[in-house]
Amino acid sequence: MSVTEVGGEMRSYYGRPVLKEPVWQPEIPWYFFTGGLAGGSSVLSLVARMAGNETLARRSLYVGAVADIVSPALLVSDLGRPERFLNMFRVFKVTSPMSVGSWILGVSGGASATAALLEAAGRLKPVKLAAEVASALSGAPLAVYTATLVSDTAIPAWHEARKELPFLFGSSAVASAGAAAAIVVPTAEAGPARRLAVGGVLVENAVFKLMEKRLGMLGEPYSKGESGKYKQVALACTTGGAALLAGPGRKSRLAAAAGGALVLAGEVAVRWSVFKAGFQSARDPKYTVLPQRQRQSGASRTQPGSSEPSV
Amino acid sequence: MPASYGAETQERVGFFTDTSVCIGCKACEVACKEWNLVPEDGMVWTGESYDNTSELGANTWRHVAFIEQNEPLHGPPEDGVDALRWLMSSDVCKHCTHAACLDVCPTGALFRTEYGTVVVQEDICNGCGYCVPACPFGVLDKRHIPRSSNDPPAEILGLQLGKKEDGRVWKCTLCYDRLKGGHEPACAKACPTDSIQFGPLDELRERADKRLEKLQGENWNGARLYGRDPDDGVGGFGAFFLLLDEPEVYGLPPDPVVTTSHLPEMWATAAVAAGAVVVGVLAGFLGGSR
Numbered sequence: 323m324s325v326t327e328v329g330g331e332m333r334s335y336y337g338r339p340v341l342k343e344p345v346w347q348p349e350i351p352w353y354f355f356t357g358g359l360a361g362g363s364s365v366l367s368l369v370a371r372m373a374g375n376e377t378l379a380r381r382s383l384y385v386g387a388v389a390d391i392v393s394p395a396l397l398v399s400d401l402g403r404p405e406r407f408l409n410m411f412r413v414f415k416v417t418s419p420m421s422v423g424s425w426i427l428g429v430s431g432g433a434s435a436t437a438a439l440l441e442a443a444g445r446l447k448p449v450k451l452a453a454e455v456a457s458a459l460s461g462a463p464l465a466v467y468t469a470t471l472v473s474d475t476a477i478p479a480w481h482e483a484r485k486e487l488p489f490l491f492g493s494s495a496v497a498s499a500g501a502a503a504a505i506v507v508p509t510a511e512a513g514p515a516r517r518l519a520v521g522g523v524l525v526e527n528a529v530f531k532l533m534e535k536r537l538g539m540l541g542e543p544y545s546k547g548e549s550g551k552y553k554q555v556a557l558a559c560t561t562g563g564a565a566l567l568a569g570p571g572r573k574s575r576l577a578a579a580a581g582g583a584l585v586l587a588g589e590v591a592v593r594w595s596v597f598k599a600g601f602q603s604a605r606d607p608k609y610t611v612l613p614q615r616q617r618q619s620g621a622s623r624t625q626p627g628s629s630e631p632s633v
Numbered sequence: 634m635p636a637s638y639g640a641e642t643q644e645r646v647g648f649f650t651d652t653s654v655c656i657g658c659k660a661c662e663v664a665c666k667e668w669n670l671v672p673e674d675g676m677v678w679t680g681e682s683y684d685n686t687s688e689l690g691a692n693t694w695r696h697v698a699f700i701e702q703n704e705p706l707h708g709p710p711e712d713g714v715d716a717l718r719w720l721m722s723s724d725v726c727k728h729c730t731h732a733a734c735l736d737v738c739p740t741g742a743l744f745r746t747e748y749g750t751v752v753v754q755e756d757i758c759n760g761c762g763y764c765v766p767a768c769p770f771g772v773l774d775k776r777h778i779p780r781s782s783n784d785p786p787a788e789i790l791g792l793q794l795g796k797k798e799d800g801r802v803w804k805c806t807l808c809y810d811r812l813k814g815g816h817e818p819a820c821a822k823a824c825p826t827d828s829i830q831f832g833p834l835d836e837l838r839e840r841a842d843k844r845l846e847k848l849q850g851e852n853w854n855g856a857r858l859y860g861r862d863p864d865d866g867v868g869g870f871g872a873f874f875l876l877l878d879e880p881e882v883y884g885l886p887p888d889p890v891v892t893t894s895h896l897p898e899m900w901a902t903a904a905v906a907a908g909a910v911v912v913g914v915l916a917g918f919l920g921g922s923r
Contacts (some may be wrong), residue, residue: 343746344769345762373922406759409740421739462907475766488906498802614888
């Protein structure tokens with residue numbers, strides 16, 4: 323039993339958690355990152371194409387395609403057996419963000435791989451354009467659905483963050499795409515990429531702050547233990563990288579590459595911070611019990627005369 | 634509820650676990666393991682009263698909790714009397730009316746049976762693990778193949794443990810196979826005090842109401858029904874309880890809510906965020922395309 327900040331004594335079963343911690347392996351936060359990078363890069367590539375920046379369009383397309391190929395490989399690795407991944411495509415269930423997300427990843431992966439191959443081969447322009455559009459259209463949801471996936475669990479640090487997490491993941495994806503492009507595109511043509519990396523980082527850090535503030539006690543895991551450490555690393559890397567990209571990275575390719583790499587490292591750390599926070603939130607029963615107790619005392623579901631008397 | 638079964642639909646069945654008569658014999662744990670061929674999952678002396686099982690999981694589908702309290706079973710404490718009551722409760726999957734595990738399962742492995750229960754189809758489960766953190770009661774878990782007593786301890790095995798996993802998710806089936814044969818589930822059959830009662834849910838609810846009335850008339854401390862109310866956050870449990878203290882004392886959530894009740898709102902937020910990603914990228918080109 324532990325005394326909590328709301329003043330009451332929190333009762334539990336030998337301090338054991340009510341919830342189970344997720345069983346997801348390290349592949350999953352890495353996938354959150356690669357999925358975001360893939361989705362963001364696909365959108366960036368198409369917009370660059372429309373804006374007439376061919377170098378940025380082509381290289382972002384390749385970055386997106388690589389990330390799109392790595393993503394299912396990570397998921398297969400988490401499942402342990404490749405054929406198990408195919409079970410994801412038995413059904414389409416709108417009540418399961420993982421089912422919806424598997425289909426989004428399927429479409430996005432197929433489209434961006436097709437577009438990248440045709441781009442490299444320099445053939446079938448109309449098909450390539452169609453694939454690029456499909457890849458960009460599925461890219462935006464690919465960048466954010468993983469936030470919905472973790473929010474749709476019983477874990478308080480994820481479920482109660484459902485208003486902010488999609489924006490956190492979305493801005494992280496934009497920053498990742500911008501940073502990767504800033505590395506692989508010459509500085510003279512990487513203006514939009516640098517702006518996206520810097521803008522994404524600013525939005526992401528603001529959303530993270532806002533999220534923790536609104537979560538209050540339930541947001542504690544984000545600043546404790548491993549999650550807290552990853553968050554600090556993320557903040558240092560993303561702001562440092564963004565500063566490099568906004569300053570010397572505009573002229574120096576080396577500075578741009580360093581800045582882009584820092585931002586990418588920071589985005590990986592953001593995903594790990596969110597991932598670990600969920601485990602920490604599930605581990606301590608107070609995050610599960612106290613809000614439910616408060617909810618009950620605030621607006622009790624128990625009807626007068628019902629079978630659940632208070633003691 | 635299982636209306637899609639048409640003429641095959643059966644009356645909804647479940648458990649009423651009346652913990653006031655539980656004697657902590659763990660016959661339910663044993664009967665469940667034997668009938669369902671649930672593997673051994675190691676032996677740890679926890680020092681937590683008589684509970685060395687600790688929690689529900691892939692290899693534990695019934696778990697008897699033990700709580701020792703210095704309080705009288707009936708009425709207010711008396712001066713000069715060292716009161717003691719020993720709470721015991723056999724926990725199990727709740728077979729929720731609105732089941733988060735079933736909702737989030739991406740393969741359709743989890744399904745609603747014709748009896749209104751929730752079951753994992755092991756030939757379809759791909760071990761994605763989504764149901765594990767989705768369950769508001771922490772019932773589901775992935776199975777690890779039991780280690781032989783000659784194996785080094787788990788910590789030393791380290792990463793190898795991952796390779797040894799069965800990798801799929803397992804939980805109480807409410808003895809789906811026995812129901813099909815017209816038998817009651819193994820745990821209820823084995824329970825010597827009828828603490829675990831099996832039957833049509835409506836009947837069990839009536840019986841539970843009467844039982845609660847009786848206990849309250851006899852001044853039992855803390856008696857309450859848990860999960861009986863069809864208006865609660867999971868639409869009522871298919872397996873509900875009569876407890877003698879607050880749910881969290883038994884390791885149960887006081888007011889569980891199915892996570893997918895907020896899913897429409899979550900999808901709407903995701904759509905706005907996806908739109909914001911596109912708008913954000915477009916905005917990056919406002920200052921020039923190069």
